[in-house]
Amino acid sequence: MTNKGIYRLVDANINRLSEALRVVEDIFRFILDDKTTTKALKELRHNCQIGNYDKLLQARDIQGDVSKMSIKSELTRENIKDIAVANFKRACQSSRVLEEVFKLNSSKKSNYFKQIRYELYNIEKNLSKTSKTAKATTNRRPIKRK
DSSP: OHHHHHHHHHHHHHHHHHHHHHHHHHIIIIOOOOHHHHHHHHHHHHHHHOSSSHHHHHHHSSTTOOOOOOGGGGGGSHHHHHOOOOOHHHHHHHHHHHHHGGGOHHHHHHHHHHHHHHHHHHHHHTTTOOOOHHHHHHHHOOOOOO
């Protein structure tokens, strides 16, 4: 694998991790009104940047991505909890990829992404305990447009 390939892999997974964390963070912030978890997710999201932004950006190749496609299951969600769970899974998977890749040259960064993954497992577990989540999963009224 080339350095460009590694940078592409890191770039894609940093983006995926940050985006998934933002979705979950906003669910805890705006729907669940959970200030503590929102703060924890925001800190994780802000701390998942690794530097080398220019190299990552230069390596990005959206047109050349051999697997950029929409998966049908990503297009359907039944409720807010489905959205949260999908994004927790996405964030955990990206954390795992970053953990493994950084084993090549930075055990400190590798360990950091491992810690992020475990923290996400704990937060996800708490999601099912939240009574507001249960309400959010059954409250499927369409949004009224003005």
